[in-house]
Amino acid sequence: MFSTLERSAAKILDLPEGDSRVLFLRSDDLTHGDIATSAALQLSKSLGQSPKVLAEKIVAGLTGHPDVVRCEVAGPGFVNVWLRPEVFVSLLPRVLEHTNATPTRKEQPVIVEYSQPNIAKPLGVHHLLGTIIGQAVANLYRHAGFPVISWNYVGDWGTQFGKLSVAFELWGSKPVAQCSLDELLELYVRFHEELEKDASLEEKGREASRKLEQGDATLRAFWADVVTVTKNSLASVYKELHVSFDLDLGESFYEDKMAPVLEEGIAKGVFVEGDGGALIVKFPEESGMPPYLVRRGDGGTLYSTRDIAQMRYRIDTYNPQRILIFTDVAQKLHFEQLVATCQQLGWKLPPFENVLFGRMRFADKSMSTRKGNILKLEEVLNEAVSRAEAIIESRGDAIQTDDPKELAQQMGIGAVAYSILSQNRKMDMVFDWDKMLSFEGNSAPYVQYTYARTQSVLRKAGVESVELSGPVSQLADHERQLAGTLLQFPGALREALASHSPHMLANHLYQLCQDFNAFYGAQQILKADEPHRSLRLRFTEATARVLRAGAQILTIALPDRM
Numbered sequence: 001m002f003s004t005l006e007r008s009a010a011k012i013l014d015l016p017e018g019d020s021r022v023l024f025l026r027s028d029d030l031t032h033g034d035i036a037t038s039a040a041l042q043l044s045k046s047l048g049q050s051p052k053v054l055a056e057k058i059v060a061g062l063t064g065h066p067d068v069v070r071c072e073v074a075g076p077g078f079v080n081v082w083l084r085p086e087v088f089v090s091l092l093p094r095v096l097e098h099t100n101a102t103p104t105r106k107e108q109p110v111i112v113e114y115s116q117p118n119i120a121k122p123l124g125v126h127h128l129l130g131t132i133i134g135q136a137v138a139n140l141y142r143h144a145g146f147p148v149i150s151w152n153y154v155g156d157w158g159t160q161f162g163k164l165s166v167a168f169e170l171w172g173s174k175p176v177a178q179c180s181l182d183e184l185l186e187l188y189v190r191f192h193e194e195l196e197k198d199a200s201l202e203e204k205g206r207e208a209s210r211k212l213e214q215g216d217a218t219l220r221a222f223w224a225d226v227v228t229v230t231k232n233s234l235a236s237v238y239k240e241l242h243v244s245f246d247l248d249l250g251e252s253f254y255e256d257k258m259a260p261v262l263e264e265g266i267a268k269g270v271f272v273e274g275d276g277g278a279l280i281v282k283f284p285e286e287s288g289m290p291p292y293l294v295r296r297g298d299g300g301t302l303y304s305t306r307d308i309a310q311m312r313y314r315i316d317t318y319n320p321q322r323i324l325i326f327t328d329v330a331q332k333l334h335f336e337q338l339v340a341t342c343q344q345l346g347w348k349l350p351p352f353e354n355v356l357f358g359r360m361r362f363a364d365k366s367m368s369t370r371k372g373n374i375l376k377l378e379e380v381l382n383e384a385v386s387r388a389e390a391i392i393e394s395r396g397d398a399i400q401t402d403d404p405k406e407l408a409q410q411m412g413i414g415a416v417a418y419s420i421l422s423q424n425r426k427m428d429m430v431f432d433w434d435k436m437l438s439f440e441g442n443s444a445p446y447v448q449y450t451y452a453r454t455q456s457v458l459r460k461a462g463v464e465s466v467e468l469s470g471p472v473s474q475l476a477d478h479e480r481q482l483a484g485t486l487l488q489f490p491g492a493l494r495e496a497l498a499s500h501s502p503h504m505l506a507n508h509l510y511q512l513c514q515d516f517n518a519f520y521g522a523q524q525i526l527k528a529d530e531p532h533r534s535l536r537l538r539f540t541e542a543t544a545r546v547l548r549a550g551a552q553i554l555t556i557a558l559p560d561r562m
Helices: 003-012 039-047 051-062 085-097 127-143 159-171 181-195 200-214 217-240 258-267 303-318 329-344 377-398 404-421 444-461 477-486 489-499 503-522 532-553
Strands: 035-037 068-074 078-083 110-113 148-151 279-281 292-295 322-328 352-357 360-362 429-431
Touching: 003 035, 003 051, 039 051, 039 078, 051 068, 051 078, 078 085, 085 477, 085 489, 085 532, 110 127, 127 148, 127 322, 127 352, 127 377, 127 404, 127 489, 127 532, 159 181, 159 200, 159 217, 181 200, 181 217, 200 217, 217 377, 258 279, 258 292, 258 303, 279 329, 292 303, 292 329, 303 329, 322 329, 329 352, 377 404, 404 429, 404 444, 404 503, 444 503, 444 532, 477 503, 477 532, 489 503, 489 532, 503 532
Parallel strands: 110 148, 110 322, 322 352, 360 429
Antiparallel strands: 035 078, 068 078, 279 292
């Protein structure tokens, strides 16, 4: 963002043209300037001069620069720079360019896989993490102009169907197509309860699974109905969460693609016989990985078999520039084994990342999953909306809305999603109702309220887009702070994308909300004299646009009134 100054400082130090080692970053404290660089400290050894001497050279060279009010050496070799007000104003259009999605480039796609529900089961609250984080990262890639294939890899194959079919035959009371997901889940749970009394059910389930894989017409029809019921039910939850997919090809899609892969692995000596006639992959001892089971002894395929076939299909069909698969930390070993297997097969893989996230913990212990049951995501979302309705009602006239029901929906669903995205995905996440629905702190309602405040100001001003009425010779501290935070938006987008960490964008939006609200409380906007009035409206409009763009990436709806 401050490339002109960075190039000037590099030239002062006689660095080659285009050298990127001089970097100016926003100062945490305005008393230390608007921006600062530690380049003198970092370059001291390679340039053979003390940090202090190099810092003094930079200060001497930048003194009198048209963008600089003053600069100074600080500490062991930092350079602090105060910028002219015109710099902040002139850079705003470049920032606002980043609020619009970059046109999609014509290149190979990035495949982003997330959510991964199992058929015949409702989404559990644990599905929130991968679903929301994966969608936000897919949105980040799209916003940056990458072609993206968002992919829901559905668990619609395997032994679970054999077990469910046995349960349905024994205890089902109506056609599958008329069953709800809850009823199918109850049958599946009952199978395991009855299994404790009758061990023969296990073999019946396995036999049904084998028949399904072999093409039994009755079981195939049963399977198809279960898939339809499940996908219809999941669609409404995904819609509430602002989650969508380009493809939902599940495990069953690879039914006819596994045999060629198994044959290749056997022919290459990568798949070898293990206990009981199973096929396994062995890894070098130094890898620390146990053998990877790719086919059962009875000839049945596994999740691993389908994942290998899926990797081959994605490479052959899409030649992706990158593949990302979002899972919790428990899946780490599986994907390490999968990649190592593909490498042993001699396949050329695109850059691949198993993007890991932590587990969910609950501040309210009563929300923990109980044995034989799951905490359903749909129930959690309904609870969130219900709590938001109660908050809106309790605040009375303090909340302005034409549609309390719609606002409660936006607040409740947004609060759940934002509570996930505002936390570092690598850490365990704490689900806390009070924190996520608070109007204070890093929460969706706080972001939503701040955005609604910007819209109120712009409505009262009677403008949608603001042009400056003239040059501004001075900025108040709250204006400088807000402007500096606005200029960080492109960097927040880049960092969130590069690390696949949406919380970096969420944290930026939170900081922007804090700075705007401090600015709003300290500065007259509508009653200010020109050119300050138009400048402050310009900052308000820019804040609104950044919040709107960031919230859209993070799947959060923003109300115009609140």
